[in-house]
Amino acid sequence: MWLWFSKLGSPRWFYELSSKWLPWLYAAMAILGLVGLTWALLFVPEDYQQGETIRIMYVHVPVASISLACFPLMAVAGTITLVWKMKLADMVAKCAAPIGLWFTGLALATGAIWGEPIWGTWWAWDARLTSMLIQFFLFIGVVALRSAIESPDNAAKACAVLSIVGAINVPIIKYSVEWWNTLHQPSSDYSMDPVSPNPPEVWVPLFIMICAVYVFFVITLILRTRNEILVRERRSQWVKDLVARA
Amino acid sequence: MKPHRRKKLGIILFIATGLSVAIGLSLYALSSNIDLFFTPTQVAAGEVTPGQRIRVGGMVKEGSVEHNQEDLQVRFIATDYSHDVDIYYSGILPDLFREGQGIVVEGAMGADGTFVASRVLAKHDENYMSPEVKAALDAAELQRSMTQGGT
16 A cells, blocks of 8 residues: 555656546546536426526536535645655645636636526625635635745645645535525435435436536646646656657 | 654644634634524514614515515515514515515614615525426325315
8 A cells, every 4th residue: 555655656657647547537528528518408407496597507516516626635635745745746736726726716607697697696795605705715825825936845835734724614615504594505415206306307417517527627637737747857767758759 | 654754744633623623613603793694583582783784584475575566666574484574675576586485685674673675685495306396296295285184
């Protein structure tokens, strides 16, 4: 297990292995995305309250759930950076931050587009929306901190600390709708019964969309990390060989 | 794990736990300010000063909506099924506004005990389904209450 752990930390090993993963991930994303989007936009029945507007949920929920997963990922990578000084962990943390920022922004934007016709407002200062806005600023903070510090080692440490501290916000976002009264509705329960609230015809396409967007996130993260590996390891022999062959 | 790494990990975990507790306690202390709205029960308990701008949230009471025939003035009752608040509003209501729907109103308590709203927002719950499923559920509910009423 420790051997595997230290092997995974080797950028070269990750670069070579991820080349083998990528085609499979592309295929999975194409299939899941195509099925999920077609199903959600064309075949999901309209909602008894919200009509066609419900289709926004099939984009809003996936991007929001991935933006929530991204901060803990950065916190774990940051802890590994601080404790074990693994190079790859910091590269992943660095590459994840801008993606998480985009996903948080998309979650806020799609939420506003959904809120305007249904709630009657783009924005409300309720606990869910506000804590999500705080996460948006935290992501901006991590991205800005990274580029503000010149020494890569110091930037890595500072960003790791900010990621660990900022991850405390994630459970607050998640449970905000249960701890306080909010305009945002609580999380839905899934039901296997076709004649019940949230029947399979509603949540199966949502589940497919969540998987599709997760795969998209993983692909983007891998591509950015591979790029970062080449930049940071540009003086090593294996990268020089790779470039010479290309 | 090497001792110096174990120590470092311990420090990180200690700081993260300490911060979580601190933030958790501050949020707990602020919880009434974080709530988006007052419930009709809180209004009835006198937690609201007249004239202060607040939000009140509840359900639109069945049969309580009175539209003015000439203009956009509307009166209705917001309830949490234990207490009621009379609401007066003049303006365009959101599409989702209907009897039995969750709403949040923004405004101030008038001297006569009527809440004068300047904005009405609609809330919806976390249950999504098609109109057919909703109709089937309502029909089943009606049947159940009728058979219970018969015995």
